[in-house]
Amino acid sequence: MVRGALALVATCAIFGAVSPAVALGDVSPEATLADRYSPVVRLVAQTEECGAGEPYTPIDVDAVLGNDQVALRGPWQESNLVGVAPTASDLAVGLKNYHLDFPGDALRPGCTYEQWERSLGTAAIPTTYAHIVSESGQTALQYWFFYIYNDFNNKHEGDWEMIQLNFDAPDASAALDVKPAQVGYSQHDGAEAAAWDATKLEKIGGTHPVVYPAQGSHADYYEPALYLGSSAAEGVGCDNTRGPSRELRPAVKVVPTDQSEMVAEYPWLGFQGHWGEDHAGFYNGPTGPNTQVKWDHPIAWSSTDWRPSAFAVPGGTSDVPRATDLFCEGVAAGSTVLTAAVRGGPAVFLAALVALILIVLAVVRMKWRPSQPFALARRRTLGQILHASARVYRENPRLYMTIGLLFLPVSLLVAGIQQLLFSLSGLDVLADVTGQTNAAVVAAAVSVGLVVTPIVLTVVQAMVASSLASAAEERELIPRTAYAAIKERLRPLIQALAATALVVVALQLTVIGLPVAVWVVVRWSLFAQCVVIERLPWAAALRRSHTLVRGHWLHVAWVTLAVVGFALLLGPFIGVVLLLATPLSLTAVNVISGIVYVLTIPYASIATTYVYYDLRVREQTEREPLVLPAEAVLE
Numbered sequence: 001m002v003r004g005a006l007a008l009v010a011t012c013a014i015f016g017a018v019s020p021a022v023a024l025g026d027v028s029p030e031a032t033l034a035d036r037y038s039p040v041v042r043l044v045a046q047t048e049e050c051g052a053g054e055p056y057t058p059i060d061v062d063a064v065l066g067n068d069q070v071a072l073r074g075p076w077q078e079s080n081l082v083g084v085a086p087t088a089s090d091l092a093v094g095l096k097n098y099h100l101d102f103p104g105d106a107l108r109p110g111c112t113y114e115q116w117e118r119s120l121g122t123a124a125i126p127t128t129y130a131h132i133v134s135e136s137g138q139t140a141l142q143y144w145f146f147y148i149y150n151d152f153n154n155k156h157e158g159d160w161e162m163i164q165l166n167f168d169a170p171d172a173s174a175a176l177d178v179k180p181a182q183v184g185y186s187q188h189d190g191a192e193a194a195a196w197d198a199t200k201l202e203k204i205g206g207t208h209p210v211v212y213p214a215q216g217s218h219a220d221y222y223e224p225a226l227y228l229g230s231s232a233a234e235g236v237g238c239d240n241t242r243g244p245s246r247e248l249r250p251a252v253k254v255v256p257t258d259q260s261e262m263v264a265e266y267p268w269l270g271f272q273g274h275w276g277e278d279h280a281g282f283y284n285g286p287t288g289p290n291t292q293v294k295w296d297h298p299i300a301w302s303s304t305d306w307r308p309s310a311f312a313v314p315g316g317t318s319d320v321p322r323a324t325d326l327f328c329e330g331v332a333a334g335s336t337v338l339t340a341a342v343r344g345g346p347a348v349f350l351a352a353l354v355a356l357i358l359i360v361l362a363v364v365r366m367k368w369r370p371s372q373p374f375a376l377a378r379r380r381t382l383g384q385i386l387h388a389s390a391r392v393y394r395e396n397p398r399l400y401m402t403i404g405l406l407f408l409p410v411s412l413l414v415a416g417i418q419q420l421l422f423s424l425s426g427l428d429v430l431a432d433v434t435g436q437t438n439a440a441v442v443a444a445a446v447s448v449g450l451v452v453t454p455i456v457l458t459v460v461q462a463m464v465a466s467s468l469a470s471a472a473e474e475r476e477l478i479p480r481t482a483y484a485a486i487k488e489r490l491r492p493l494i495q496a497l498a499a500t501a502l503v504v505v506a507l508q509l510t511v512i513g514l515p516v517a518v519w520v521v522v523r524w525s526l527f528a529q530c531v532v533i534e535r536l537p538w539a540a541a542l543r544r545s546h547t548l549v550r551g552h553w554l555h556v557a558w559v560t561l562a563v564v565g566f567a568l569l570l571g572p573f574i575g576v577v578l579l580l581a582t583p584l585s586l587t588a589v590n591v592i593s594g595i596v597y598v599l600t601i602p603y604a605s606i607a608t609t610y611v612y613y614d615l616r617v618r619e620q621t622e623r624e625p626l627v628l629p630a631e632a633v634l635e
Contacts, residue, residue, distance in 0.1 A: 029173040031254050034130035037165055037180070038252045039143050040208050041126070042224075042245035044215040050111035054215045058145030058161075058250055061268055062088070063123040064102065069116065071101040073278065091271035092263060098273035099285055102148060106157045106277055106285075113149035113157075126250040129266075131289070132172050132257055133298050139175045140298035141165040144289050145218070145250070146275070152217035157276025158285045161218045162186045163211055164298055165196075183209060184306045185220035187239070193306040194222060200309075214239035225312035239310075376468060376613045379621075382558050385614070389606040392468070400606070403463045404598035406456050408591070457568065457601060458497045461528040462486050464605035465612070469533055489531050495538035496527045518561075523549050525560040529612040548615040559611045567604035571596040 046053025064070050065088050072086040075097035083090070086100065104112035117124055129144040142164045150159040166182040167175035183201060184191040194201045200222040202210040212221045219239050221227060227239040255269070256262045263270045269290045276285020294301040368383040373391045380388065393400055466485040486493075503520055507513035523546050530541035530548075549556050571593035 028254075029171070029176060030130075030132050030257065033132065033141060033172045033175055034143075034252050034254045036176075036207050037141060038130075038208055039128065039163060039250070040204050040210045041145070041248040041250060042210060042212050042241075042243075043248065044241065045244045045246045050114055054213065055114040056117060056147045056149055056151070056218075057124070057126050057248060058128060058147055058213075058218075059117070059120070059124040060127040060251075060253075061129075061146050061266075063120045063125075064100070064148065065091075065268060067120075069103045073099045073101050088267040091273070092267035094270060094272045096272040098271075099278045100158065100273070100275055101277045102157045104149075104157070106149070106155050106279060106283060109149065109151060109155060113151075117148055126248045127253060128250040129253050129255055129289075131255045131295065133296070134171050134257075135297060135299040137168075137170055138181075138299050139167045139169050139171055140302070141167065141172075141175070141180075142289075142294075142298060143252075145213075147218050150217060152214075154282035156279065156283050156285055158274070159218050160275065160286055160289055161213065161220055162289070162294075163209065163220055164191070164294070164302065165209075166299065166302055182302065182306075184302050185211065185222060187219040187221070187310060188217070189305075191302070191306045192222070192310045193302070193308055198222075212241035212245070214241050216240075221310060223312070227310050227312050376610075377617050378613070379617050380610055380614050382555075385559060385607050385610045386563070388610055389603055392606050393603050396467075399467060400464065400602035401598055403460055403467070404602045406460060408594045408598065454501070454568075455494070455497060456597075457564075457605075458493055458528050459486065459490070460601050461605040461608060462489060462493055462532045464602055465529045465532045465609045468606065468609050486532070489535070492531050492536070492538040492541065493528060496524075496531060496541050499538065499542065500524050500527070519553070522553055522557045522560050525549070525556060525564075526608065526612045526615070529609055533612070548612070548619060552615060552618065556611055556615070559607050563607045564604045567597075567600040570600055 041058065043054040043057065046055050066085050068085040070086065071084050072082040072090065072095075073080045074082050082098070102113065103116050104110075127146075129146075131142040131144060133140050133142070142162050144160060144162045147159040147161070148157065150156050163186065164184045165180040166184070167178055168181045169175040169178050180196045183194045183196060183198075185194075202222065204210060210222075212224055213219065214221060214227070217239055219227075221239065221241045224241045224243045224245065226242060253266075256265055269288065271288055272291055274285035274287055278284060289295045294305075367381045368387045370384070372378065373388040373395075463483070463486050470485075500520070504517045507517035507520065524542050526545040526548055527538070527541040530536050530544040531538065534541075534544065536544055574593060574596055
């Protein structure tokens with residue numbers, strides 16, 4: 001008898017460990033269904049307070065309601081405090097565009113929110129809200145999780161995430177007789193689907209799905225890994241669910257299906273405002289589940305917004321550093337800069353506006369004439385260089401566009417390299433799974449082009465320099481002559497470029513050497529002109545460029561970094577826009593970027609050649625001081 005009782009107690013304890021019970025005495029089909037499939041949550045473990053890992057748990061909403069550290073604010077700008085410690089009943093009236101304001105600053109979180117959650121104590125027990133909806137002959141069972149803070153690239157107070165199970169059954173009672181047909185885990189504004197028997201869906205006790213929320217963003221995944229965001233518009237960056245993990249079995253609270261009963265039992269579900277403080281853009285606190293389409297129409301939502309899989313980085317369960325980790329860290333660093341700018345408020349944007357106005361004024365006041373494009377050996381201001389370059393280009397468009405045509409076969413070469421690298425690295429799977437608008441796909445595509453393009457840029461600069469020298473000597477300007485003139489100088493050109501690339505990359509790898517790398521790029525930026533016009537070997541050409549630039553670094557940097565930099569980045573920029581805004585393939589986008597280069601790079605090359613001649617004149621003037629006639633001295 002005693003042994004039987006102990007066995008019964010042990011059985012109940014085991015069942016309770018994997019299936020948190022709903023309210024005692026609630027034996028409705030909805031409660032039974034919600035209890036049967038209650039999820040198990042595995043968060044990235046945090047080893048020390050305020051350290052790495054996931055400090056936030058999905059908690060009971062009641063922990064933040066009626067709390068005197070929470071404020072309710074209205075949609076107006078001044079004196080917008082409505083009250084402190086708002087209750088669920090206070091929120092039931094709707095209050096669209098109002099905001100709950102938790103203690104802390106969402107854009108400067110520090111450890112505030114983590115410490116606040118711990119201070120809530122037993123009130124913040126792990127909780128999930130089960131919501132059941134019948135639609136179009138099917139039944140959806142949703143589990144909603146509320147976190148007090150989203151510590152991702154888009155930092156904000158409050159965070160609602162969910163998972164959903166679809167049943168081929170008209171109601172909860174019928175759903176008890178079948179197993180789920182499909183499961184969806186929310187990941188930012190979409191979801192990842194899985195069949196109930198899919199190998200990626202881990203289950204405990206046969207019915208309890210295991211959820212791996214990503215550190216910081218709480219996007220829900222099926223397995224521990226490092227995931228890349230699904231697009232450039234949602235989830236930009238990386239979601240990390242890699243272990244070790246800590247396991248939670250949230251208590252299940254069942255939300256009544258009847259609207260009036262739902263608001264009576266959970267008045268806060270009438271709130272149409274924001275669960276977090278007011279900020280611009282994606283830093284704003286989110287609205288609650290009841291304001292989302294998936295709450296009322298979960299089946300329709302699952303048919304349109306669920307994708308078949310997420311992209312996990314190959315080997316992403318390891319902690320070994322890899323290129324994708326660097327990409328993730330880069331996106332996070334960029335988001336930190338953006339957050340700081342937003343946090344700075346109007347002052348930051350006013351400073352940017354002032355800087356823009358100063359640039360415009362500098363352009364307006366710039367000396368543009370006389371340009372005298374074919375008088376090469378003369379000093380020129382930046383405006384005169386730009387004007388002279390435009391005149392030469394306009395008078396010889398066939399020549400310079402033909403020279404620029406080198407970029408078209410190169411764009412096809414870039415496309416081939418991209419396909420090979422994508423195949424070897426697994427990024428082709430990412431493009432298939434999440435689309436080519438994925439942030440990592442875009443970054444990889446652009447990076448390949450930026451590696452190959454400088455080679456062609458060097459050749460084009462040399463051909464343009466040769467053509468300008470021929471024009472000054474009144475020789476015929478035809479594309480064939482330009483191509484023939486560069487043949488014998490290809491080897492020293494490539495050698496000089498390789499030496500420059502090795503030095504710059506070595507400096508960049510040290511991180512602190514990055515400013516020195518920029519300095520070196522400008523110092524050696526005229527080596528192509530030195531190789532072609534002065535017919536120097538590669539090492540001598542680098543030394544000659546260094547000598548010419550000495551004392552005029554800022555003057556050269558204006559053209560090298562501004563004009564050439566703009567020409568180099570315009571192609572990738574247009575390519576990124578096309579990747580994000582159109583269904584064009586990477587190959588098509590590369591060709592379009594190549595056409596942009598055909599038009600812009602020759603112009604930039606003309607400008608750098610004028611800089612070369614300008615520095616030669618300056619060098620001669622500095623070396624040979626002006627000697628006045630004797631009569632002038634006597635006077």
